[in-house]
Amino acid sequence: MNATANKERPETAAPAIELRGISKAFGPVQANKDISIRVMPGTIHGIIGENGAGKSTLMSILYGFYKADAGEIFINGNKTEIPDSQAAIASGIGMVFQHFKLVPNFTVLENVVLGAEDGAMLRPTLAKARASLTEIAREYELHVDPDAIVEELSVGHQQRVEILKALYRQADILILDEPTGVLTPAEADQLFRILARLKEEGKTIILITHKLREIMEITDTVSVMRRGEMTATVKTSETSPEQLAELMVGRKVLLRVDKEAANPGExxxxxxxxxxxxxxxxxxxxxxxxxxxxxxxxxxxxxxxxxxxxxxxxxxxxxxxxxxxxxxxxxxxxxxxxxxxxxxxxxxxxxxxxxxxxxGLIMDFKAWENMAFGYHHAPEYQNGMLMDNAAIQKEALAKMERFDVRPPNPALNAKNFSGGNQQKIVVAREIENxxxxxxxxxxxxxxxxxxxxxxxxxxxxxxxxxxxxxxxxxxxxxxxxxxxxxxxxxxxxxxxxxxxxxxxxxxxxxxxxxxxxxxx
Amino acid sequence: MEKMPRWADVVLIPLISLLLAAFISALVIIAIGEDPIAAVKLMINGALGSTYGWGYTLYYATNFIFTGLAVAVAFHARMFNIGGEGQAMLGGLGVAIACLYIPWPHWTVALLAAIVMSGLLGAAWAAIPAYLQAKRGSHIVITTIMFNFIAAGLLNYVLVNVMRPAGSMDPASAKFPEPTHLPTLHDMLTPLGISFSKAAPANVSLFVALIACVLVWLLIWRMKLGYEIRAQGHSESAAKYAGINPTRIIIISMLISGGLAGAMAINNVMGEAERLVMNATEGAGFIGIAVALMGRNHPFGVVLAAVLFGFLYQGGAELALWTDIPRELIVVIQALVILFTGALDNMVRMPLERIFLALRKERN
Missing domain, CATH: 3.40.50.300 (P-loop containing nucleotide triphosphate hydrolases)
Structure with missing residues (x-):
């Protein structure tokens, strides 16, 4: 078995990945609701959605981190159980995480073989991996010095090491989770060139992102998720950023910020x-x-x-x-x-x-306690030797309403709000002061x-x-x-x-x- | 979304932990050929069946309230103060100094002076580990444990070489003078027409402990300082962002903690022994850790847990007195309770959380 052998698959149009009716709940939160998706081989398929829309959960199910409550997974047309990540790797799925899983003081080569060592002795594995990396580098134009120490590499190159790890394990299907979050625009362009090259060589790529521009730039098809549901799957060439944004949020969104010219003072x-x-x-x-x-x-x-x-x-x-x-x-x-x-x-x-x-926040403090955070010495919050909690609570509620924090309940702990609402609490506190x-x-x-x-x-x-x-x-x-x-x-x-x-x-x-x- | 309702966290988990500890204890008692049911009856009778029993239970509980509050206050700043034992010993020294060398006209003034002195010495004993943690990064757990041994050594020296009355063979201070003797519950309740055992050592310090609970509650949940202590405890990076000085909070919270542990001495040294003896603390400093854990670091919880451990101490003493169950086994039972309520908290918590999640799902 090597990467080239997989190219000989029959040219029937069985999807590389097909998910049917996937559902997953965490307690009362329905993270994925009856999700079906078909990813055709040799394409780049984008999955876009807001934070908390369920993208990462879906991919974690595909990679064997979570077990779906319901639904089926088909890989190349065959029904497949993926109980853990070993099974995912065996089915030809490779994952590049947003936060790299690399050992910083190991070389590239050592990182690539980590977890895929053949025997008790390291030397034969390393020799084999070195040959294989040379092969991969030639085939996909994916060059990284195998003897470089990972922590000395740029972020872009570290990400390549993650891709190499997946390819070394003979992945045919590559999932990338928010891959450009840490890259410069130039590095992102290089990544996209690598992805295009991988696609040419017949690999299937799933790109998870919240950036509309990337979706428009590189994907063939795009699926939009919102609140755990798959709201649409469209051909990228037939859609627009505005339409995707609307599908993501569920209403019309201003992508451009409306502002007058600045009027700077002193x-x-x-x-x-x-x-x-x-x-x-x-x-x-x-x-x-x-x-x-x-x-x-x-x-x-x-x-x-x-x-x-x-x-x-x-x-x-x-x-x-x-x-x-x-x-x-x-x-x-x-x-x-x-x-x-x-x-x-x-x-x-x-x-x-x-x-x-x-x-910005103490996650285990209530929203109203957080609204005074850093301003807790302010005279209007004091009542003799004690803090005037009633005054703080009253102000917190008013600020939360003005900044549309949902739910507007100052008694909830900060950790119980979504990321956007947590941020609104911080912004409200700092602006209102x-x-x-x-x-x-x-x-x-x-x-x-x-x-x-x-x-x-x-x-x-x-x-x-x-x-x-x-x-x-x-x-x-x-x-x-x-x-x-x-x-x-x-x-x-x-x-x-x-x-x-x-x-x-x-x-x-x-x-x-x-x-x-x-x-x- | 909370994983389970608050009542389950506060009441159900400790209760299940206790039952598990009781169950294992029962097995141990059966294993040495005694009757666990009779043992429980004896403990309950001995600790709660008479005003004498209550007098002892509450006396122990008073110690544990002080040391439990000490651990709780430090823990809100995520400082694990294991040094309550040493701090309470130093508190004893403070009480002895206050009572022996100044002629007090009345016990009320003497008590105030004793509280101040014991608090100061306890705080001073916590100050050095606190400084080392805040400025040097020496781990507070290690340093406070070591300071327990230093305190024991120091007390040994002071009792043998300084405070021992001439001619006495006993490494203990002289008896405190009469005006410093604190009223016991018997002295306080008799005028109200309530008869309470004369022999039991519970005394006015119990009320000082309860006042301390209220003050700690005000400090932690109503004062700026408590707000900063809790903020520092939850997230040091956020505390720095908000302009809270971590060094200051670490030192202040440890000083308060040490002061509370030290103030325990007004109960055991001033109220009960009425002189300073070796090992007067009897491990109360360590029990304080279990009390704070079980009481969820809340003053009210600390009171309940302290009474429970007071019951275990007094009931255990009764068991040792009236049955063939050896004294060591009592320690085993107490250890089991600490193990289950403290160290093995997650063992009960995890399955319960899962049950509550499943129940909630059913309802939806």
Whole structure:
């Protein structure tokens, strides 16, 4: 058995994968409802849907992580039971997870054979794998140095290792779960070229994503999921992003953000030569300088992990740095007891953090407790020595209603809200406290389209009220549609600033990869 | 969506755990040839059948309320304070200093001074591990355990070399003077026309413990400090985002915890022994861990669990006195209860959660 043998399958049109009537419930939550889907061999099939629509559950059933409550799976026309991932691999299914399952300090070769070792001795397996990788690399133009240490590879190459792992296990059907979330636009393009090549060679690919652009770009057919149900399967060439968005959300959606031209006032926030070293002594911020005017949105673009998080933490007051930050002419302390999130808020900087679950919210606190989080020293929340819980609850309810948090029940724990509604709680808290400057990181990560629309409107509205907004996002679409000015971060530095109407995705993509053509 | 209703978490799980512990205990008792039913009857009679029994049960419970609250407060900041034993020993030293060296006019002032002194010394004993955890990352579990041994050594030294009255062979302090003697439940209830055993050691400290419960409840759920302690306990990264200083919260919560454990000494040292002896704490610091676990770190739960363990202590003592069941087996029974209610909590929890999920599905 090797990869080429599989090409000799008969040319009858049995679907590579067919799911019939798959249902799966977790307690009272029906994650998949009677889902049927046919994926034809040698095609790229997109599955699109909002967070929580049931895409990942469906794929987990296909990969043997969950057992469906009802329904049947057919692989190449044969009814197949997939009780665990071993069975899935044996049926020729390979999965590339959103978060890579790689051992960082192993070589590429070691990672590829991990879990597929033949005998007690490693050497023969490695030799065989090396030969096989050379073969695969030639066949699919998928080149990675087998002896490279995985943690030293770029994210794009790490993802290739995941694909290699699947191909080494003779996968014919490749499932990719949100594969472009961590890639630069250029890396995403390379990935798509690899996928196209794999398709040419007869592989079947299932692409799970929430990005409409990717679906339009590369898939042959697309299935839309909403609330656990498969709402439609259409040929990509016969649909449009607007139609898909409507199918995903169940109503008409504005994909473009409606906004007037910015009307920037005076400079509010000045950052000069900001430097930061992490615990390991690695320099994370290498002299960041920027300024922010009232009534404008400055978008910081960049691939995750290039210092954006550190920048937000320093400005938000909970990480130390050196350099100079002045807010309306007053220098802010960047270390010591004055560098404190609460004090920063009191001086007028609100902060919607990148990670709402780890930072923005206490998941085991009730919504009303979270609504005072970081503002719990405010005089209006005190009643002598005690906290005025009644006042906090009353305000929380009002804010939740204004920001359309569903369900508007302040007594529920934060963890019981969906991602979009959790984010609305954080956004409501920070905006309603009326900051001069709002730091906002990944405002719509893991947020459904309906809530994205709402949160974007709130950000624009805040700008129009004359507030200064620093937006950090890894989604270029979001940067383009919200920003009045764009700065690109790479490796702890600002690579350059552009006006959104004078640049394009290609130029920003190069800047994000550290290549400044104008400077060169 | 919660996995199961709150009453199941708070009442059903501890109850099932207890029944399991009782069942295994019964098997052990049968194995050594005794009658488990008779044993249970004897325990209930001994601990709850008379005001004498109640007097002891409540006396033990008072100790456990203090140490249980101590563990609970620290746990809200996700600090596992295993050092209640040592902190309570130091609290005993504080009580002894307050009672022996200052002539108090009345027990009320003496009690206030004893609370302050025992709390301060208990807190001081917790301060060093807290500092090491907050600033140096030394694990609080390791350091507090070690501090229990240091406390025992220190107390040994002080009792033998400093506090032992000249000519005494006993490593214990002198008897506390008369004005520092606390009123027992007998002293307090007799004027109300209620007769209560004169011999039982339960005393006014019980009410101090109950007041402490209310104060802890206010602290944790009604004060800014408690809000910050809980936030830090749930998520340190979020706490930092909100401007809460983790070092400060770790140290303060451990100081309060140590102070509560130390204040236990007003019950066992001042109220019962009326002098400081070796090993006065009798393991109450460790029982506090089980009490807090079983009481779900809530002051009200701590009171109920403390009374349960008070019952086990007193009932166990009765068993040892009146039957051939050896003293060691009583420890086994207590250990089983701790094992099932504390360590094996998940063993009962998981199947119950599954049952509740299935029930909910049926209804839908």
């Amino acid at each position: 400079t509010i926030l000045v950052v000069k030569n900001l430097r930061q070293f992490d615990d390991q002594g690695v320099e994370r911020l290498k002299g960041i300088s920027l300024n922010l005017k009232a009534g404008e949105i400055l978008g910081i673009a960049g691939v995750a992990g290039n210092g954006q998080s550190e920048l937000l933490e320093v400005l938000g007051g909970y990480a130390n740095a050196t350099g100079e930050v002045t807010l309306k002419g007053n220098a802010l302390p960047l270390s010591g007891s004055g560098a404190n999130g609460r004090i920063r808020r009191e001086s007028g900087i609100g902060h919607v953090p990148e990670d709402r679950q780890q930072e 009326n900051p001069d400057v709002l730091l906002i990181g990944q405002p719509t990560r893991g947020v459904d389209i309906g809530a994205i629309e709402f949160i974007h409107q709130q950000i624009i509205q805040l700008r129009d009220e004359g507030k200064a907004i620093l937006l950090v996002s890894v989604e270029l679409d979001e940067i383009f549609s919200l920003s009045d000015r764009i700065a690109v971060m790479f490796d702890g530095q600002i690579m350059g600033e552009r006006m959104p109407n004078e640049t394009d995705e290609k130029e920003l993509g190069l800047l994000m990869a550290g290549i400044n053509e104008k400077a060169a």
